[in-house]
Amino acid sequence: MPLSKQQVSSLVQLVASTTPDEIDCDGCLDHVAEFAETQLAGLPIESAMAEVQNHLANCHCCQLEFETFLKALSGMDESSE
Amino acid sequence: MSEPMISDPWVERLKDPERQEEALTELRVRLVRGLKKAFSSAGESFAEDIAQDALIRILEKIDQFEGRSQFPTWAMSIAVRLATSQTRRKHFKDVSLEQFTNGEGLKLEVAVDTVPGAAEQLEQGTIYQKLSELIDGLSDRQQTAVRALLGGMPVEEIADRTSSNRNAVYKLVHDARTKLKSGLEAAGYSADDLTGSIA
Numbered sequence: 001m002p003l004s005k006q007q008v009s010s011l012v013q014l015v016a017s018t019t020p021d022e023i024d025c026d027g028c029l030d031h032v033a034e035f036a037e038t039q040l041a042g043l044p045i046e047s048a049m050a051e052v053q054n055h056l057a058n059c060h061c062c063q064l065e066f067e068t069f070l071k072a073l074s075g076m077d078e079s080s081e
Numbered sequence: 082m083s084e085p086m087i088s089d090p091w092v093e094r095l096k097d098p099e100r101q102e103e104a105l106t107e108l109r110v111r112l113v114r115g116l117k118k119a120f121s122s123a124g125e126s127f128a129e130d131i132a133q134d135a136l137i138r139i140l141e142k143i144d145q146f147e148g149r150s151q152f153p154t155w156a157m158s159i160a161v162r163l164a165t166s167q168t169r170r171k172h173f174k175d176v177s178l179e180q181f182t183n184g185e186g187l188k189l190e191v192a193v194d195t196v197p198g199a200a201e202q203l204e205q206g207t208i209y210q211k212l213s214e215l216i217d218g219l220s221d222r223q224q225t226a227v228r229a230l231l232g233g234m235p236v237e238e239i240a241d242r243t244s245s246n247r248n249a250v251y252k253l254v255h256d257a258r259t260k261l262k263s264g265l266e267a268a269g270y271s272a273d274d275l276t277g278s279i280a
Contacts, residue, residue, distance in 0.1 A: 007231040008279075009279040011212075011227070011231060012208075012212070012275050012276070013276065014258055015212075015261045015265065016275035016276045017272070018258040018261075018262045020259070022255055024247075024248040024251045025236060025248055029158060029162060031149070034150040036150070037150050037151065058255075059236065059251065060230070060233075061235040061236040064165070065161060065165045068119045068120075069161045072157050073115060074115075074118065075115040075117065075119060076153060078118070
């Protein structure tokens, strides 16, 4: 079963964005709260946070989880209003 | 339980036997509301059950909280991971890895007819040909994991089916990507060439 054109594009994109020292999924989780607050505040992404950003770009699993996390945070904030 | 590494009102309350119950109740309410919004289609009791499990996990990991974010944000990150893991497990429970590999490995066959201009089309075809050769050099485990990922199977579900864990599968795929990138660079293709080929 050959890869679809979209899958090949995804693979090429993944290969192109590969860096030697990427953090893993747990490493991403360790910093994702800080990353979310930084992003929600509109602050610049510092170098340490760039690793999280890179992981999210390369890990569809964590990216979807991050989007869900942001939604949950917005729900949590609503509770304090 | 050891003393907290940082001074945070939430940590202090959660580690104080006299104030813990109140703090847990307060945190639980916030987690449930956030989870209900993020997992609105998961059923009424889902958020309540996940929040309960998350509170246990949060107390277990409380000494790992380093104060780099607000405590409720950190707590919610733990709750969301639990929730997504559970929903993914349910969604993929009847999906096998073989469904993605179909016994044919990671064969690359792609039409290149959408690229404008003959030169770009030729360049794309050459890159894909090289990529295909490099994929043949990946291990079976790497090919299977990459194929499953591209098919939409989450990392943790691949891990479950290969007696591995999420980090190990990520590393397996990272090693595969590194090998493919090195091979393409050795053949004269930069990262820009690659992204240009799919633009």
